[in-house]
Amino acid sequence: MSEFIQQMINGITIGSIYALVALGYTMVYGILMFINFAHGEIYMSGAFIGWILMVQLGLDFVPAILITIAAVSLLGVIIEKIAYRPLRYVSRMGPLISAIGVSFFLQNLAALFFGSDPRPFPLPKWLQRNVYEIKGAFVESLQIWIFIFSVAIMIGLDLYVNHTRMGKAMRATKINKQAASLMGINLDTVISLVFAIGSGIAAIGGIMVGMYYNSVFPTMGFMPGLVAFTAAVLGGIGNIRGAMIGGMLIGILENIGAGYISSGYKQGIAFFVLIFLLLFRQEGILGKVEREKV
Amino acid sequence: MKTAKTLFLFFLTMVFCLGITTLGIAEIKIGVIMPMTGAIAHIGDACVQGIQIAVDEVNAQGGIKGEKVTFKLEDSKSDPKEAVTAVSKLIEVDKIKILYGPDRSSGALACKPIIAAANAVTILPVSTHPDIPGASQGVFRTCPGDEIAGVVAARLAKELNLRKTATLYENTDYGKGLSDSFVNKAKTLGISVPITEKFTPQDQEFRTQLTKIKATKVDGLWMVATSEVPNIANQANLLKLNAKILANESAFDPKFLERGGKDMEGMYFVSPAFYEESPDPATQKFIKAFKAKFPNQPVRMYAAEGYEAMAALLEAIKRKGTDPMEIRKGILSLKNFPGPLGPITILPNGDVEKPFGIFQVENSKFVFKKLLGVK
Numbered sequence: 019m020s021e022f023i024q025q026m027i028n029g030i031t032i033g034s035i036y037a038l039v040a041l042g043y044t045m046v047y048g049i050l051m052f053i054n055f056a057h058g059e060i061y062m063s064g065a066f067i068g069w070i071l072m073v074q075l076g077l078d079f080v081p082a083i084l085i086t087i088a089a090v091s092l093l094g095v096i097i098e099k100i101a102y103r104p105l106r107y108v109s110r111m112g113p114l115i116s117a118i119g120v121s122f123f124l125q126n127l128a129a130l131f132f133g134s135d136p137r138p139f140p141l142p143k144w145l146q147r148n149v150y151e152i153k154g155a156f157v158e159s160l161q162i163w164i165f166i167f168s169v170a171i172m173i174g175l176d177l178y179v180n181h182t183r184m185g186k187a188m189r190a191t192k193i194n195k196q197a198a199s200l201m202g203i204n205l206d207t208v209i210s211l212v213f214a215i216g217s218g219i220a221a222i223g224g225i226m227v228g229m230y231y232n233s234v235f236p237t238m239g240f241m242p243g244l245v246a247f248t249a250a251v252l253g254g255i256g257n258i259r260g261a262m263i264g265g266m267l268i269g270i271l272e273n274i275g276a277g278y279i280s281s282g283y284k285q286g287i288a289f290f291v292l293i294f295l296l297l298f299r300q301e302g303i304l305g306k307v308e309r310e311k312v
Numbered sequence: 313m314k315t316a317k318t319l320f321l322f323f324l325t326m327v328f329c330l331g332i333t334t335l336g337i338a339e340i341k342i343g344v345i346m347p348m349t350g351a352i353a354h355i356g357d358a359c360v361q362g363i364q365i366a367v368d369e370v371n372a373q374g375g376i377k378g379e380k381v382t383f384k385l386e387d388s389k390s391d392p393k394e395a396v397t398a399v400s401k402l403i404e405v406d407k408i409k410i411l412y413g414p415d416r417s418s419g420a421l422a423c424k425p426i427i428a429a430a431n432a433v434t435i436l437p438v439s440t441h442p443d444i445p446g447a448s449q450g451v452f453r454t455c456p457g458d459e460i461a462g463v464v465a466a467r468l469a470k471e472l473n474l475r476k477t478a479t480l481y482e483n484t485d486y487g488k489g490l491s492d493s494f495v496n497k498a499k500t501l502g503i504s505v506p507i508t509e510k511f512t513p514q515d516q517e518f519r520t521q522l523t524k525i526k527a528t529k530v531d532g533l534w535m536v537a538t539s540e541v542p543n544i545a546n547q548a549n550l551l552k553l554n555a556k557i558l559a560n561e562s563a564f565d566p567k568f569l570e571r572g573g574k575d576m577e578g579m580y581f582v583s584p585a586f587y588e589e590s591p592d593p594a595t596q597k598f599i600k601a602f603k604a605k606f607p608n609q610p611v612r613m614y615a616a617e618g619y620e621a622m623a624a625l626l627e628a629i630k631r632k633g634t635d636p637m638e639i640r641k642g643i644l645s646l647k648n649f650p651g652p653l654g655p656i657t658i659l660p661n662g663d664v665e666k667p668f669g670i671f672q673v674e675n676s677k678f679v680f681k682k683l684l685g686v687k
Contacts, residue, residue: 024523024551032517134349136539138571149550155523156551231516231543232571276520282483282510284520 020154025277026270027152031161031230033269034168038223039246040253040261041175042216048192048256049212050106055117056097057220058243059124064090064221065228065238066128069139079142086225087218094217095210103206128236136233145229164226171219172262179258188212192256241285245272248292254305263303340376340634342383342625343402345413346618350390351514352538354565355415355614359437360385362618363412365601370626381626388414395419396426403430409636410434410629412622417441417458417486424451433636435643437621438614441489445662450636452643452662454621454651455584458486462493464668464684465534465558465582470501472556472580474532477503478525480518480544481536483510490536490560506530511540518544519551526553538562542572549575558582566610569676576673584653585669586613587680598652613653620651624658 039061046054067089071082101120105112141147141160148159179185190198191208199205227242228234249268253260268288276284301307344363347356367381375381384406386398395414402408403426411434414423420439427434428449436444436453440461445453469477479494481487487510495505506528509521518540525533533555537544541563548557561583569576588599588611598619602611627649628642644662648655657665667685671678 021523021527025520028517028519028523134353135567136571138542147550149552158550232546233516233543273520277524281521281524282512284517285512285515 021277022274023153023155025273027155027157027161029270029273030266031164031269032272033266034165035223035227035230035265036242036246036249036269037262037265038168038171039220039242040250040265041172041258042220043247043250044253044255044258044261045188045212045216047250048258049188049195049209050102050113052102052113053117053247054102054213054216055114055243056101056120056124057216058239058241058246059121059128060090060094060097060217060239061220061224061227061242062128062234062236062239063093063124064217064224065139065234066132066224067221068225069137069228069234072142073137073139079144083222083225086221090221091214091218094213098210098213103209125236125240132234132236134236136235136238138232139228139234140232141229160230164230167222167226171222175215175219176258184208184211245288248288248295251295251300252291252302254302257302257304260302260304267303338379340379340381340629341406341408341410342381342622343399343406343408343411344383344385345388345395345398345402345411345415345419346385347390347415348385348387350388352390352415352562354567354612355438356388356390358612358614359413359415359618359621361602361606361609361612362437362615362620363622365598365605365615366619366622366626368605369601369623376626376630383412384408388416388419390415392416392418392422396422399423399426403427403432410625410634410639412625413437415439417444417489418484420444420451421485424449427451431637433639433643435621435625437617441485442493445659445664447640447644447660447662450640452640452658452664454624454656454658454664455617456666456668457663458489459493460686461560461582461668462490462495462534463497463686464670465490465560466494466497466501466503467684467686468558468580468582468670469498469503469532469534472532474503474556476528476530477505477532477534478528478530478555479505479508479534479536480521480525481508481510481534482513482538482540484513487536491534494534503532511537514539516540516543518547522548522551522553525555526551530555532556532558534558534560536560536562539568541568542575545572545575545579556580561613564613564671564678566612566678569673569678573676577676579673581671581673581678582668582684583671584613584617585667585680585683586616586653587669587671587678589680592652592654594650595652616652620653620656623651624649624656 042057064086068086071077097120101116102113105116150157187203187208249264250261253264272284272287275287346359347353370381388395388398409432411432414420417439420436433450438455440455440458442457442459479491481491491508498505507525535557558580564581564583598616599611624646628639632638632642644658646656646658648657654666667683670681670684672681
């Protein structure tokens with residue numbers, strides 16, 4: 019029993035991070051029908067900027083996090099403006115390929131500046147790695163913090179999208195871009211905001227993972243990006259609550275699957291899920307089946 | 313018109329002279345394939361340091377029969393596929409058949425048929441899979457094989473009175489080989505192995521595997537990992553695994569101690585016996601040469617392994633000349649050839665005979681404990 023609880027604890031922790039990153043994918047897709055393949059690198063940028071501020075420059079945790087969020091949100095907005103917006107109405111594939119290009123660019127830029135070796139990311143002093151025991155399983159304080167932070171962010175985002183005017187604008191844009199713009203909603207502003215929020219949230223995820231695994235490295239966004247994308251699809255791509263559920267589920271599935279089937283398949287589990295979804299239920303858990311109305 | 317003609321003739325003469333000069337100095341060219349980028353770049357870096365020392369040593373004495381030794385370095389990028397491309401390129405494009413490397417067991421295994429077909433010869437500093445050496449295919453090595461490392465680790469476990477052990481290994485040919493050889497020997501020594509777990513190289517999350525291992529209540533763990541070691545050690549401590557961890561040579565490098573910190577205290581390493589305080593004169597000679605050439609750098613074991621493989625190859629060339637088929641015989645003739653990790657004796661099948669060193673991490677330093685062989 020304690021083994022099961024342990025796997026659940028591990029799964030929920032990493033699932034929280036996947037959920038945060040999945041939010042960025044799902045929000046962007048919801049509005050633009052576009053998969054931002056560079057989103058994993060945004061997450062990595064957050065980890066590195068946080069690392070520079072906290073480890074190299076010795077800033078305190080709170081100012082460092084705030085600056086990182088601001089910087090990475092800005093990065094997301096700039097990328098959208100330079101690499102995606104010009105192609106938005108030109109072609110369907112254009113932005114996707116551009117996103118792949120941005121992904122490679124950011125990875126190599128990071129490798130150029132920091133080298134490809136993982137760098138240690140020590141915890142800030144107030145965050146001690148305490149371990150608590152629950153029915154034979156162990157929870158680390160860091161795992162609890164990650165979970166609390168992630169849930170808080172997700173609740174915050176849900177409230178924002180569903181109870182503010184800007185949130186309403188986002189939802190309207192998602193339903194029908196043209197109608198929304200006819201109602202006076204500035205599409206470019208909404209889209210930039212979506213990128214900013216998604217990127218900022220991913221940046222927090224990046225810092226948390228950097229600390230959790232005590233390492234930051236240029237390719238750290240590649241796998242989590244793919245898994246988080248799968249999580250977004252699992253929850254219903256375009257659906258924010260779906261992304262949260264999808265992220266948690268994949269995290270748990272990975273660990274339970276690796277725990278009870280075989281650890282060698284751990285990384286494959288997310289992709290089994292993706293293939294299954296694409297074959298049998300593309301709309302995911304909370305998605306609505308979109309029938310083409312003729 | 314006249315100046316143009318003069319200039320042209322001048323240019324031709326320059327090219328001709330330069331061409332003559334390169335023809336005049338005969339060189340022995342060795343093709344080196346090492347990982348300079350990628351997951352095990354730290355091994356490639358260190359080996360090349362060793363290579364440079366070995367080559368400089370020989371050239372300082374006038375080269376081999378008056379000919380200078382040089383090497384052409386190709387980056388295998390820590391990828392077996394790139395290693396194969398690099399070896400093929402050296403043999404076919406550069407026409408170099410005296411080779412060194414590639415790294416890793418997967419790359420070496422893949423290149424073996426290419427080297428055999430081309431009647432070339434290569435010596436490997438750090439590839440330890442049991443299937444690699446093949447004297448008749450021209451593939452030799454100076455580092456003891458996995459089947460030995462796993463066996464020695466099992467013997468160490470026995471000496472530490474461990475009764476139940478697990479293995480946690482990287483999901484590669486290399487990792488599986490080391491895990492299997494450990495398990496087989498452990499069972500003959502009466503140590504039970506209730507579980508073996510694997511992970512994808514460069515992964516960071518091991519709590520799943522460690523949780524399963526912990527559930528079997530083992531008192532020892534044989535770990536085959538490289539850059540993952542600091543995280544495995546950290547997570548094992550957080551999960552209170554309470555098992556003695558025995559590690560293989562891949563992570564036997566100060567930079568992992570730096571990342572792993574307190575979590576790696578007490579960890580045992582089974583590694584070729586290289587340590588700076590060694591009384592062996594060959595070791596001290598190498599350390600002296602290393603410090604002279606690379607003044608502010610730590611003397612890593614991989615540099616010593618890189619050195620001894622090149623030194624052995626150059627000795628074989630000294631003995632038998634530059635024909636790759638003859639060099640093969642030259643390598644086979646090495647018996648008790650002195651090296652910084654102990655005397656090298658090449659076995660008839662191309663493998664090498666050498667004991668391992670047991671080290672333990674004390675106060676964030678590797679401390680040599682003893683030599684341990686297969687018997």
